[in-house]
Amino acid sequence: MRRYAIPAFFLTPATVLIVLFFMVPVVATLLLSFTDISTTTLSKPSWVGLGNYRDLLADPFLKKILANTGKYVALTLLFNVGMGLVLALLTSLVPSQIGDQFRALWLLPRILPPVVYVFIWQGLLTQAPMGLVSDLLGVSKNWIAAAPWSVVILANGMVGASFGMLIFTSAIRAISRELFYAAAVDGATTWQTVRRVILPLLSWPILFVTAYQTLSLLTSFEYILLLTDGGPGFYTTEVWSLRAYHLALSNYFGNVEFGLGAAMAAVLVLIGILVSLFYLKIFNFQNLVVEPKVEVN
Protein backbone atom coordinates (compact mmCIF):
# COMPACT_ATOMS: atom_id res chain seq x y z
CA MET A 1 0.00 0.00 0.00
CA ARG A 2 2.84 2.37 0.96
CA ARG A 3 4.23 1.89 -2.52
CA TYR A 4 1.20 3.66 -3.94
CA ALA A 5 0.33 5.98 -1.08
CA ILE A 6 3.42 8.18 -1.19
CA PRO A 7 3.55 8.86 -4.94
CA ALA A 8 -0.22 9.37 -4.86
CA PHE A 9 0.17 12.01 -2.17
CA PHE A 10 2.72 13.94 -4.22
CA LEU A 11 0.78 13.59 -7.46
CA THR A 12 -2.76 14.26 -6.28
CA PRO A 13 -2.83 18.09 -6.43
CA ALA A 14 -1.37 18.17 -9.94
CA THR A 15 -3.61 15.35 -11.11
CA VAL A 16 -6.78 16.96 -9.77
CA LEU A 17 -6.01 20.26 -11.50
CA ILE A 18 -5.02 18.57 -14.76
CA VAL A 19 -8.16 16.44 -14.80
CA LEU A 20 -10.36 19.40 -13.93
CA PHE A 21 -8.93 21.89 -16.43
CA PHE A 22 -7.48 19.70 -19.21
CA MET A 23 -9.21 16.30 -19.32
CA VAL A 24 -12.73 17.39 -18.45
CA PRO A 25 -12.59 20.39 -20.84
CA VAL A 26 -11.46 18.18 -23.74
CA VAL A 27 -14.41 15.85 -23.16
CA ALA A 28 -16.74 18.77 -22.45
CA THR A 29 -15.75 20.56 -25.66
CA LEU A 30 -16.61 17.45 -27.67
CA LEU A 31 -19.88 16.83 -25.80
CA LEU A 32 -21.01 20.47 -25.93
CA SER A 33 -20.37 20.50 -29.66
CA PHE A 34 -23.13 17.91 -30.06
CA THR A 35 -25.72 20.02 -28.22
CA ASP A 36 -27.70 23.18 -28.89
CA ILE A 37 -26.42 24.75 -25.66
CA SER A 38 -26.71 28.54 -25.31
CA THR A 39 -27.36 31.07 -22.57
CA THR A 40 -31.05 30.27 -22.76
CA THR A 41 -30.57 26.49 -22.59
CA LEU A 42 -27.54 26.46 -20.27
CA SER A 43 -29.16 24.18 -17.69
CA LYS A 44 -30.81 21.67 -20.03
CA PRO A 45 -29.32 21.61 -23.49
CA SER A 46 -30.61 19.04 -25.95
CA TRP A 47 -28.63 16.69 -28.10
CA VAL A 48 -28.40 17.71 -31.75
CA GLY A 49 -25.84 15.16 -32.93
CA LEU A 50 -23.78 16.46 -35.79
CA GLY A 51 -26.08 19.45 -36.31
CA ASN A 52 -23.47 22.02 -35.29
CA TYR A 53 -20.93 20.50 -37.64
CA ARG A 54 -23.47 20.62 -40.49
CA ASP A 55 -24.11 24.30 -39.69
CA LEU A 56 -20.39 24.88 -39.66
CA LEU A 57 -19.97 23.42 -43.15
CA ALA A 58 -22.97 25.37 -44.40
CA ASP A 59 -21.66 28.63 -42.95
CA PRO A 60 -21.32 31.09 -45.85
CA PHE A 61 -18.33 32.71 -44.11
CA LEU A 62 -16.44 29.44 -43.68
CA LYS A 63 -14.32 30.10 -46.76
CA LYS A 64 -13.43 33.58 -45.57
CA ILE A 65 -12.52 32.31 -42.08
CA LEU A 66 -10.38 29.51 -43.48
CA ALA A 67 -8.60 31.88 -45.85
CA ASN A 68 -7.97 34.34 -43.00
CA THR A 69 -6.65 31.59 -40.76
CA GLY A 70 -4.30 30.34 -43.45
CA LYS A 71 -3.07 33.84 -44.16
CA TYR A 72 -2.55 34.64 -40.48
CA VAL A 73 -0.71 31.43 -39.65
CA ALA A 74 1.45 31.37 -42.80
CA LEU A 75 2.52 35.01 -42.80
CA THR A 76 3.07 35.28 -39.05
CA LEU A 77 5.03 32.05 -39.11
CA LEU A 78 7.19 33.38 -41.91
CA PHE A 79 7.89 36.55 -39.93
CA ASN A 80 8.48 34.68 -36.65
CA VAL A 81 10.90 32.14 -38.03
CA GLY A 82 12.61 34.53 -40.45
CA MET A 83 13.03 37.30 -37.90
CA GLY A 84 14.06 34.80 -35.21
CA LEU A 85 16.75 33.50 -37.54
CA VAL A 86 17.96 36.97 -38.54
CA LEU A 87 18.12 38.06 -34.90
CA ALA A 88 19.93 34.92 -33.77
CA LEU A 89 22.50 35.26 -36.56
CA LEU A 90 23.09 38.99 -36.21
CA THR A 91 23.32 38.93 -32.40
CA SER A 92 25.82 36.06 -32.66
CA LEU A 93 28.04 38.03 -35.05
CA VAL A 94 28.53 41.05 -32.77
CA PRO A 95 30.42 40.98 -29.43
CA SER A 96 28.43 38.78 -27.09
CA GLN A 97 27.81 41.51 -24.48
CA ILE A 98 26.06 43.66 -27.07
CA GLY A 99 24.34 40.65 -28.60
CA ASP A 100 22.83 39.77 -25.23
CA GLN A 101 21.51 43.30 -24.82
CA PHE A 102 19.68 43.09 -28.13
CA ARG A 103 18.29 39.66 -27.38
CA ALA A 104 17.02 40.94 -24.03
CA LEU A 105 15.31 43.87 -25.77
CA TRP A 106 13.48 41.46 -28.04
CA LEU A 107 12.10 39.69 -24.96
CA LEU A 108 10.34 42.88 -23.95
CA PRO A 109 7.32 42.43 -26.28
CA ARG A 110 6.89 38.93 -24.86
CA ILE A 111 7.00 39.87 -21.19
CA LEU A 112 5.01 43.11 -21.46
CA PRO A 113 1.36 42.59 -20.55
CA PRO A 114 -0.48 42.06 -23.89
CA VAL A 115 -2.95 44.86 -23.18
CA VAL A 116 -0.09 47.35 -22.69
CA TYR A 117 1.75 46.03 -25.75
CA VAL A 118 -1.32 46.37 -27.96
CA PHE A 119 -2.08 49.82 -26.55
CA ILE A 120 1.39 51.00 -27.62
CA TRP A 121 0.66 49.78 -31.16
CA GLN A 122 -2.65 51.60 -31.10
CA GLY A 123 -1.03 54.80 -29.94
CA LEU A 124 1.72 54.71 -32.53
CA LEU A 125 -0.76 53.97 -35.33
CA THR A 126 -3.51 56.42 -34.49
CA GLN A 127 -4.33 59.67 -36.33
CA ALA A 128 -1.99 62.65 -36.36
CA PRO A 129 -0.78 64.52 -34.41
CA MET A 130 -0.64 61.84 -31.70
CA GLY A 131 0.20 58.87 -33.92
CA LEU A 132 3.86 58.63 -34.83
CA VAL A 133 3.31 56.68 -38.06
CA SER A 134 0.75 59.21 -39.30
CA ASP A 135 3.22 62.02 -38.50
CA LEU A 136 6.11 60.34 -40.27
CA LEU A 137 4.14 59.39 -43.37
CA GLY A 138 2.30 62.68 -43.53
CA VAL A 139 -1.01 60.86 -44.00
CA SER A 140 -3.27 61.01 -41.00
CA LYS A 141 -5.24 57.81 -40.61
CA ASN A 142 -5.91 55.12 -38.11
CA TRP A 143 -3.39 52.70 -39.59
CA ILE A 144 -4.85 49.69 -37.81
CA ALA A 145 -8.09 50.21 -39.73
CA ALA A 146 -6.20 51.09 -42.93
CA ALA A 147 -3.83 48.10 -42.95
CA PRO A 148 -5.23 45.61 -40.44
CA TRP A 149 -3.40 42.57 -41.77
CA SER A 150 0.04 44.14 -41.72
CA VAL A 151 -0.53 45.28 -38.15
CA VAL A 152 -1.87 41.92 -36.96
CA ILE A 153 1.09 40.08 -38.48
CA LEU A 154 3.74 42.54 -37.29
CA ALA A 155 2.34 42.81 -33.78
CA ASN A 156 2.10 39.03 -33.40
CA GLY A 157 5.41 38.53 -35.12
CA MET A 158 7.36 40.85 -32.86
CA VAL A 159 6.16 38.83 -29.88
CA GLY A 160 6.79 35.48 -31.55
CA ALA A 161 10.22 36.23 -33.04
CA SER A 162 11.95 35.92 -29.65
CA PHE A 163 10.98 32.25 -29.38
CA GLY A 164 12.89 31.31 -32.52
CA MET A 165 15.67 33.76 -31.65
CA LEU A 166 16.41 32.03 -28.34
CA ILE A 167 16.27 28.51 -29.73
CA PHE A 168 18.42 29.34 -32.76
CA THR A 169 20.93 31.17 -30.56
CA SER A 170 21.37 28.12 -28.33
CA ALA A 171 21.79 25.99 -31.44
CA ILE A 172 24.43 28.33 -32.87
CA ARG A 173 26.29 28.31 -29.54
CA ALA A 174 26.28 24.53 -29.56
CA ILE A 175 28.15 24.38 -32.88
CA SER A 176 31.72 23.26 -32.25
CA ARG A 177 34.32 26.01 -32.53
CA GLU A 178 36.53 23.88 -34.78
CA LEU A 179 34.01 24.23 -37.58
CA PHE A 180 34.32 28.02 -37.50
CA TYR A 181 38.12 27.88 -37.35
CA ALA A 182 38.20 25.41 -40.22
CA ALA A 183 35.98 27.67 -42.30
CA ALA A 184 38.16 30.68 -41.47
CA VAL A 185 41.34 28.83 -42.39
CA ASP A 186 39.75 27.89 -45.70
CA GLY A 187 39.18 31.59 -46.30
CA ALA A 188 35.37 31.53 -46.04
CA THR A 189 33.66 34.92 -45.87
CA THR A 190 31.14 35.61 -43.09
CA TRP A 191 28.27 35.02 -45.47
CA GLN A 192 29.77 31.72 -46.65
CA THR A 193 30.22 30.63 -43.04
CA VAL A 194 26.59 31.44 -42.29
CA ARG A 195 25.31 29.84 -45.46
CA ARG A 196 27.48 26.69 -45.52
CA VAL A 197 28.22 26.02 -41.84
CA ILE A 198 25.53 27.52 -39.61
CA LEU A 199 22.34 27.25 -41.64
CA PRO A 200 22.68 23.54 -42.49
CA LEU A 201 23.16 22.83 -38.77
CA LEU A 202 20.04 24.84 -37.89
CA SER A 203 17.64 22.84 -40.05
CA TRP A 204 16.38 20.72 -37.14
CA PRO A 205 15.74 23.70 -34.80
CA ILE A 206 14.03 25.53 -37.65
CA LEU A 207 11.75 22.57 -38.21
CA PHE A 208 11.00 22.40 -34.49
CA VAL A 209 10.19 26.12 -34.17
CA THR A 210 8.02 26.03 -37.28
CA ALA A 211 6.05 23.01 -36.08
CA TYR A 212 5.66 24.35 -32.57
CA GLN A 213 4.54 27.81 -33.62
CA THR A 214 2.12 26.53 -36.25
CA LEU A 215 0.11 24.91 -33.49
CA SER A 216 0.20 27.88 -31.14
CA LEU A 217 -0.68 30.35 -33.91
CA LEU A 218 -3.58 28.20 -35.03
CA THR A 219 -5.17 28.45 -31.59
CA SER A 220 -4.04 31.86 -30.31
CA PHE A 221 -6.17 34.92 -30.84
CA GLU A 222 -5.42 37.18 -27.89
CA TYR A 223 -3.53 39.85 -29.86
CA ILE A 224 -6.03 39.88 -32.75
CA LEU A 225 -8.88 40.22 -30.29
CA LEU A 226 -7.21 43.24 -28.70
CA LEU A 227 -6.01 44.83 -31.95
CA THR A 228 -8.93 44.51 -34.35
CA ASP A 229 -11.39 42.12 -32.72
CA GLY A 230 -11.74 40.44 -36.11
CA GLY A 231 -12.52 43.69 -37.91
CA PRO A 232 -12.43 46.30 -39.22
CA GLY A 233 -15.69 45.83 -41.02
CA PHE A 234 -16.96 42.37 -41.65
CA TYR A 235 -14.65 39.49 -40.63
CA THR A 236 -11.60 41.16 -42.18
CA THR A 237 -9.18 39.60 -39.71
CA GLU A 238 -11.45 37.00 -38.09
CA VAL A 239 -9.59 33.71 -37.76
CA TRP A 240 -10.91 30.27 -36.78
CA SER A 241 -10.07 30.42 -33.06
CA LEU A 242 -11.38 33.97 -32.71
CA ARG A 243 -14.62 33.06 -34.46
CA ALA A 244 -15.10 30.11 -32.08
CA TYR A 245 -14.55 32.50 -29.18
CA HIS A 246 -16.94 35.09 -30.60
CA LEU A 247 -19.69 32.56 -31.28
CA ALA A 248 -19.53 31.01 -27.84
CA LEU A 249 -18.48 33.75 -25.50
CA SER A 250 -18.79 37.18 -26.99
CA ASN A 251 -21.67 39.38 -26.02
CA TYR A 252 -22.55 40.90 -29.32
CA PHE A 253 -23.67 37.60 -30.79
CA GLY A 254 -25.93 37.35 -27.75
CA ASN A 255 -24.10 34.24 -26.57
CA VAL A 256 -26.60 32.04 -28.36
CA GLU A 257 -24.29 29.85 -30.39
CA PHE A 258 -22.31 28.17 -27.66
CA GLY A 259 -22.68 24.75 -29.29
CA LEU A 260 -21.49 25.97 -32.68
CA GLY A 261 -18.54 27.72 -31.01
CA ALA A 262 -17.78 24.48 -29.18
CA ALA A 263 -17.83 22.62 -32.50
CA MET A 264 -15.24 25.01 -33.92
CA ALA A 265 -13.15 24.70 -30.76
CA ALA A 266 -13.48 20.90 -30.93
CA VAL A 267 -11.79 20.93 -34.33
CA LEU A 268 -8.87 22.86 -32.80
CA VAL A 269 -8.74 20.55 -29.79
CA LEU A 270 -8.53 17.49 -32.03
CA ILE A 271 -5.79 19.07 -34.15
CA GLY A 272 -4.00 20.03 -30.92
CA ILE A 273 -4.10 16.50 -29.53
CA LEU A 274 -2.95 14.90 -32.79
CA VAL A 275 -0.09 17.33 -33.31
CA SER A 276 1.08 17.10 -29.67
CA LEU A 277 1.09 13.31 -29.90
CA PHE A 278 3.12 13.64 -33.06
CA TYR A 279 5.64 15.85 -31.23
CA LEU A 280 5.97 13.20 -28.53
CA LYS A 281 6.97 10.74 -31.25
CA ILE A 282 9.67 12.92 -32.78
CA PHE A 283 11.00 14.10 -29.39
CA ASN A 284 12.15 10.54 -28.76
CA PHE A 285 10.19 9.73 -25.64
CA GLN A 286 12.45 6.83 -24.57
CA ASN A 287 15.31 9.19 -23.81
CA LEU A 288 13.17 11.43 -21.68
CA VAL A 289 11.91 8.73 -19.33
CA VAL A 290 15.00 7.91 -17.33
CA GLU A 291 14.61 5.64 -14.33
CA PRO A 292 13.99 7.46 -11.03
CA LYS A 293 17.08 7.85 -8.88
CA VAL A 294 16.00 7.38 -5.29
CA GLU A 295 13.78 4.45 -4.63
CA VAL A 296 13.50 3.22 -1.08
CA ASN A 297 10.42 1.32 -0.08
Place this chain on the structure above:
Amino acid sequence: MPIRPPSWRLILIVLGLITLPIGVGTLWLLLTALFNQVHGLLPVGNINFGNWRFLWEGSINGRPPIWVALFNSILFAATVAFIEVLVASMAAYAISRMNFPGRRLYLGMILVLHAFPAVSLLIAIYYILRVLGLFDTLFGVILVKASLEIPLGIWLMKGFFDNLSWEMEMAALVDGASRWTVFRKVALPLVRPGILALGTFALLSAWGEFILPYTLIVSGKSWTLALYLQSFLRESFVDYGMMAAVGLFYALPVFVFFLLGQKYLLNIYSGGVKG
Protein backbone atom coordinates in the same frame (compact mmCIF):
# COMPACT_ATOMS: atom_id res chain seq x y z
CA MET B 1 30.31 32.48 -32.45
CA PRO B 2 34.09 32.51 -32.04
CA ILE B 3 34.82 34.40 -35.26
CA ARG B 4 33.86 38.05 -35.37
CA PRO B 5 33.35 39.32 -38.92
CA PRO B 6 35.26 42.45 -39.98
CA SER B 7 32.00 44.26 -40.70
CA TRP B 8 30.46 43.70 -37.27
CA ARG B 9 29.87 47.41 -36.74
CA LEU B 10 27.69 47.45 -39.84
CA ILE B 11 25.78 44.48 -38.47
CA LEU B 12 25.30 46.40 -35.24
CA ILE B 13 23.65 49.22 -37.16
CA VAL B 14 21.30 46.79 -38.91
CA LEU B 15 20.44 45.25 -35.52
CA GLY B 16 19.81 48.69 -34.11
CA LEU B 17 17.45 49.54 -36.96
CA ILE B 18 15.33 46.41 -36.68
CA THR B 19 15.16 46.77 -32.90
CA LEU B 20 14.24 50.45 -33.12
CA PRO B 21 10.44 49.88 -33.00
CA ILE B 22 10.75 48.33 -29.53
CA GLY B 23 12.65 51.33 -28.22
CA VAL B 24 10.32 53.78 -29.93
CA GLY B 25 7.23 52.07 -28.51
CA THR B 26 8.61 52.13 -24.98
CA LEU B 27 9.62 55.77 -25.30
CA TRP B 28 6.19 56.68 -26.70
CA LEU B 29 4.48 55.09 -23.69
CA LEU B 30 6.73 56.97 -21.27
CA LEU B 31 6.34 60.38 -22.97
CA THR B 32 2.59 60.07 -23.51
CA ALA B 33 2.12 59.16 -19.86
CA LEU B 34 4.16 62.09 -18.59
CA PHE B 35 3.28 65.00 -20.86
CA ASN B 36 0.18 67.02 -21.50
CA GLN B 37 0.22 66.23 -25.18
CA VAL B 38 2.64 64.40 -27.41
CA HIS B 39 2.92 64.68 -31.18
CA GLY B 40 4.50 61.42 -32.22
CA LEU B 41 7.56 61.45 -29.97
CA LEU B 42 7.65 65.26 -29.53
CA PRO B 43 6.21 66.45 -26.24
CA VAL B 44 4.08 69.58 -26.61
CA GLY B 45 3.61 71.59 -23.45
CA ASN B 46 4.73 70.70 -19.97
CA ILE B 47 5.04 67.67 -17.83
CA ASN B 48 1.57 67.00 -16.56
CA PHE B 49 0.45 64.74 -13.78
CA GLY B 50 -3.21 65.06 -14.74
CA ASN B 51 -2.86 61.82 -16.68
CA TRP B 52 -2.23 60.13 -13.35
CA ARG B 53 -5.38 61.36 -11.62
CA PHE B 54 -6.72 57.78 -11.61
CA LEU B 55 -4.36 57.32 -8.66
CA TRP B 56 -6.07 59.85 -6.39
CA GLU B 57 -9.54 60.37 -7.86
CA GLY B 58 -11.00 57.09 -6.73
CA SER B 59 -13.21 56.12 -9.62
CA ILE B 60 -12.74 57.08 -13.28
CA ASN B 61 -16.00 56.91 -15.25
CA GLY B 62 -17.59 54.33 -13.01
CA ARG B 63 -14.61 52.00 -12.88
CA PRO B 64 -13.58 50.46 -9.60
CA PRO B 65 -10.65 52.30 -7.98
CA ILE B 66 -7.31 51.32 -9.49
CA TRP B 67 -6.18 50.07 -6.07
CA VAL B 68 -8.81 47.34 -6.23
CA ALA B 69 -7.45 46.24 -9.62
CA LEU B 70 -3.88 46.49 -8.36
CA PHE B 71 -4.69 44.42 -5.30
CA ASN B 72 -6.44 41.81 -7.46
CA SER B 73 -3.52 41.67 -9.88
CA ILE B 74 -1.00 41.16 -7.08
CA LEU B 75 -3.20 38.54 -5.43
CA PHE B 76 -3.76 36.83 -8.79
CA ALA B 77 -0.09 36.72 -9.83
CA ALA B 78 1.22 35.74 -6.39
CA THR B 79 -1.32 32.97 -5.83
CA VAL B 80 -0.94 31.56 -9.33
CA ALA B 81 2.85 31.48 -8.95
CA PHE B 82 2.63 29.90 -5.50
CA ILE B 83 0.20 27.16 -6.56
CA GLU B 84 2.12 26.51 -9.75
CA VAL B 85 5.48 26.16 -8.04
CA LEU B 86 4.20 24.05 -5.15
CA VAL B 87 1.98 21.67 -7.14
CA ALA B 88 4.43 21.29 -10.02
CA SER B 89 7.38 20.68 -7.68
CA MET B 90 5.50 17.98 -5.78
CA ALA B 91 4.51 16.15 -8.94
CA ALA B 92 7.94 16.59 -10.51
CA TYR B 93 9.59 15.22 -7.37
CA ALA B 94 7.42 12.11 -7.49
CA ILE B 95 8.14 11.58 -11.19
CA SER B 96 11.86 12.15 -10.74
CA ARG B 97 12.37 10.10 -7.58
CA MET B 98 9.73 7.42 -7.25
CA ASN B 99 8.79 4.39 -9.22
CA PHE B 100 5.05 3.92 -9.42
CA PRO B 101 2.79 2.10 -11.83
CA GLY B 102 1.83 4.33 -14.72
CA ARG B 103 4.87 6.57 -14.34
CA ARG B 104 5.73 6.45 -18.03
CA LEU B 105 2.14 7.15 -18.97
CA TYR B 106 1.98 10.10 -16.57
CA LEU B 107 5.14 11.59 -17.95
CA GLY B 108 3.90 11.07 -21.50
CA MET B 109 0.66 12.84 -20.62
CA ILE B 110 2.58 15.78 -19.15
CA LEU B 111 4.65 16.04 -22.32
CA VAL B 112 1.61 15.99 -24.59
CA LEU B 113 -0.16 18.59 -22.45
CA HIS B 114 2.98 20.73 -22.45
CA ALA B 115 2.70 21.05 -26.23
CA PHE B 116 -1.10 21.17 -26.28
CA PRO B 117 -2.58 24.64 -26.91
CA ALA B 118 -4.66 25.14 -23.78
CA VAL B 119 -6.43 28.25 -25.04
CA SER B 120 -8.58 26.04 -27.30
CA LEU B 121 -10.24 24.72 -24.12
CA LEU B 122 -11.48 28.14 -23.06
CA ILE B 123 -15.09 27.59 -24.13
CA ALA B 124 -15.38 24.40 -22.10
CA ILE B 125 -13.57 25.97 -19.14
CA TYR B 126 -16.11 28.79 -19.13
CA TYR B 127 -18.85 26.18 -18.90
CA ILE B 128 -17.06 24.17 -16.19
CA LEU B 129 -16.52 27.23 -13.99
CA ARG B 130 -20.23 28.01 -14.31
CA VAL B 131 -21.10 24.48 -13.22
CA LEU B 132 -18.63 24.66 -10.30
CA GLY B 133 -20.01 28.05 -9.25
CA LEU B 134 -16.56 29.62 -9.70
CA PHE B 135 -17.49 31.81 -12.64
CA ASP B 136 -16.81 35.51 -12.03
CA THR B 137 -14.55 34.80 -9.07
CA LEU B 138 -10.85 35.58 -8.88
CA PHE B 139 -10.31 32.19 -7.25
CA GLY B 140 -11.72 30.37 -10.28
CA VAL B 141 -9.43 32.22 -12.69
CA ILE B 142 -6.44 31.59 -10.40
CA LEU B 143 -7.13 27.84 -10.49
CA VAL B 144 -7.51 27.84 -14.28
CA LYS B 145 -4.36 29.87 -14.92
CA ALA B 146 -2.24 27.78 -12.55
CA SER B 147 -3.61 24.51 -13.96
CA LEU B 148 -2.94 25.43 -17.57
CA GLU B 149 0.73 26.03 -16.79
CA ILE B 150 1.25 23.04 -14.51
CA PRO B 151 2.41 20.64 -17.27
CA LEU B 152 5.10 23.13 -18.22
CA GLY B 153 6.03 23.56 -14.55
CA ILE B 154 6.27 19.82 -13.92
CA TRP B 155 8.45 19.41 -16.98
CA LEU B 156 10.77 22.22 -15.92
CA MET B 157 11.05 21.10 -12.28
CA LYS B 158 11.58 17.46 -13.25
CA GLY B 159 14.67 18.56 -15.15
CA PHE B 160 16.02 20.25 -12.03
CA PHE B 161 15.29 17.28 -9.75
CA ASP B 162 16.84 14.87 -12.28
CA ASN B 163 20.08 16.83 -12.23
CA LEU B 164 20.30 16.78 -8.46
CA SER B 165 22.71 14.31 -6.90
CA TRP B 166 20.68 12.18 -4.52
CA GLU B 167 23.20 11.25 -1.83
CA MET B 168 21.81 13.79 0.63
CA GLU B 169 18.25 12.60 0.13
CA MET B 170 19.42 9.01 0.49
CA ALA B 171 21.19 9.86 3.75
CA ALA B 172 18.10 11.61 5.10
CA LEU B 173 15.90 8.66 4.13
CA VAL B 174 18.27 6.20 5.79
CA ASP B 175 18.16 8.37 8.91
CA GLY B 176 14.44 7.79 8.96
CA ALA B 177 13.11 11.04 7.56
CA SER B 178 9.77 10.82 5.77
CA ARG B 179 9.48 11.40 2.05
CA TRP B 180 7.69 14.71 2.68
CA THR B 181 10.43 15.92 5.06
CA VAL B 182 13.09 14.97 2.53
CA PHE B 183 11.20 16.85 -0.17
CA ARG B 184 10.63 19.93 1.99
CA LYS B 185 13.95 20.12 3.80
CA VAL B 186 16.47 18.55 1.41
CA ALA B 187 15.28 18.50 -2.19
CA LEU B 188 13.37 21.80 -2.46
CA PRO B 189 16.20 23.99 -1.11
CA LEU B 190 18.55 22.36 -3.63
CA VAL B 191 16.36 23.21 -6.62
CA ARG B 192 16.08 26.88 -5.69
CA PRO B 193 17.23 27.98 -9.16
CA GLY B 194 14.36 25.98 -10.66
CA ILE B 195 11.83 27.42 -8.23
CA LEU B 196 13.07 30.93 -9.00
CA ALA B 197 12.89 30.34 -12.75
CA LEU B 198 9.40 28.83 -12.67
CA GLY B 199 8.25 31.44 -10.14
CA THR B 200 9.51 34.32 -12.28
CA PHE B 201 7.95 32.87 -15.39
CA ALA B 202 4.64 32.27 -13.60
CA LEU B 203 4.60 35.78 -12.07
CA LEU B 204 5.28 37.50 -15.40
CA SER B 205 2.79 35.37 -17.26
CA ALA B 206 0.04 35.82 -14.66
CA TRP B 207 0.71 39.56 -14.32
CA GLY B 208 0.10 40.01 -18.04
CA GLU B 209 -2.76 37.52 -18.34
CA PHE B 210 -5.68 39.02 -20.21
CA ILE B 211 -7.86 36.50 -21.99
CA LEU B 212 -8.75 34.38 -18.93
CA PRO B 213 -9.96 37.18 -16.64
CA TYR B 214 -11.55 38.90 -19.64
CA THR B 215 -13.63 35.81 -20.34
CA LEU B 216 -14.22 34.49 -16.83
CA ILE B 217 -14.70 37.69 -14.81
CA VAL B 218 -17.55 40.15 -15.16
CA SER B 219 -17.84 42.23 -12.01
CA GLY B 220 -15.61 45.24 -11.47
CA LYS B 221 -14.66 44.20 -7.96
CA SER B 222 -12.71 41.25 -9.38
CA TRP B 223 -11.02 43.21 -12.19
CA THR B 224 -7.30 42.89 -12.63
CA LEU B 225 -5.14 45.68 -14.05
CA ALA B 226 -5.37 44.09 -17.51
CA LEU B 227 -9.16 44.48 -17.47
CA TYR B 228 -8.91 47.97 -15.99
CA LEU B 229 -6.64 49.12 -18.82
CA GLN B 230 -8.66 47.35 -21.50
CA SER B 231 -11.87 49.03 -20.34
CA PHE B 232 -10.52 52.36 -21.67
CA LEU B 233 -10.51 50.96 -25.20
CA ARG B 234 -14.25 50.46 -25.13
CA GLU B 235 -14.93 54.16 -24.62
CA SER B 236 -15.90 56.26 -27.60
CA PHE B 237 -13.27 58.86 -26.77
CA VAL B 238 -9.90 57.28 -26.03
CA ASP B 239 -7.90 59.34 -23.55
CA TYR B 240 -4.42 58.34 -24.70
CA GLY B 241 -2.67 60.32 -21.99
CA MET B 242 -4.44 58.61 -19.15
CA MET B 243 -4.33 55.22 -20.85
CA ALA B 244 -0.58 55.56 -21.25
CA ALA B 245 -0.29 56.47 -17.57
CA VAL B 246 -2.38 53.45 -16.56
CA GLY B 247 -0.38 51.27 -18.94
CA LEU B 248 2.92 52.48 -17.53
CA PHE B 249 1.65 52.01 -13.99
CA TYR B 250 0.59 48.47 -14.86
CA ALA B 251 3.80 47.59 -16.74
CA LEU B 252 6.14 49.27 -14.24
CA PRO B 253 7.06 46.09 -12.32
CA VAL B 254 7.83 44.41 -15.65
CA PHE B 255 10.06 47.28 -16.80
CA VAL B 256 11.88 47.39 -13.45
CA PHE B 257 12.42 43.67 -13.51
CA PHE B 258 13.59 43.89 -17.10
CA LEU B 259 16.16 46.56 -16.27
CA LEU B 260 17.50 44.68 -13.26
CA GLY B 261 17.35 41.12 -14.50
CA GLN B 262 17.99 41.02 -18.25
CA LYS B 263 20.63 38.31 -18.07
CA TYR B 264 18.49 36.24 -15.78
CA LEU B 265 15.48 36.60 -18.08
CA LEU B 266 17.48 35.46 -21.09
CA ASN B 267 18.60 32.42 -19.13
CA ILE B 268 15.20 31.27 -17.99
CA TYR B 269 13.47 31.95 -21.28
CA SER B 270 16.21 30.07 -23.16
CA GLY B 271 15.81 27.17 -20.77
CA GLY B 272 12.99 25.65 -22.76
CA VAL B 273 10.21 27.65 -21.15
CA LYS B 274 7.55 28.16 -23.75
CA GLY B 275 5.68 31.40 -24.16
